[in-house]
Amino acid sequence: xxxxxxxxxxxxARDPERNVAVxxxxxxxxxxxxxxxxxxxxxxxxxxxxxxxxxxxxLVFAAFFFFLRSRRTHWRPAGDF
Numbered sequence: 063x064x065x066x067x068x069x070x071x072x073x074x075a076r077d078p079e080r081n082v083a084v085x086x087x088x089x090x091x092x093x094x095x096x097x098x099x100x101x102x103x104x105x106x107x108x109x110x111x112x113x114x115x116x117x118x119x120x121l122v123f124a125a126f127f128f129f130l131r132s133r134r135t136h137w138r139p140a141g142d143f
Contacts, residue, residue, distance in 0.1 A: 078131065085131045092124035
C-alpha cells in the first residue's frame with residue numbers, strides 16, 4: 063500500500079497540473095487521518111498529548127501540500143482551433 067501511494071505521488075510530482083486529483087486525495091486523506099483520532103479522544107486509550115501532536119503534524123503536512131498544489135488553469139480546447 064505504501065509503495066502504491068509512493069508511486070502515485072512520484073508520478074503526480076512530474077506533472078502536477080494533470081494530476082491535481084492525486085494531490086487533492088493526499089490532502090483529504092491527511093485531514094481525515096488528523097480528525098479521526100481527535101473524535102475518538104474520549105475513549106482515552108492514548109494520552110491526549112500524543113493524539114493532539116500527531117493530529118497537528120498531519121494538519122501541518124496537509125496545509126503544506128495544499129499550499130504547494132498547482133493552481134487550476136483556464137480551460138483551453140485541445141488541438142488547433
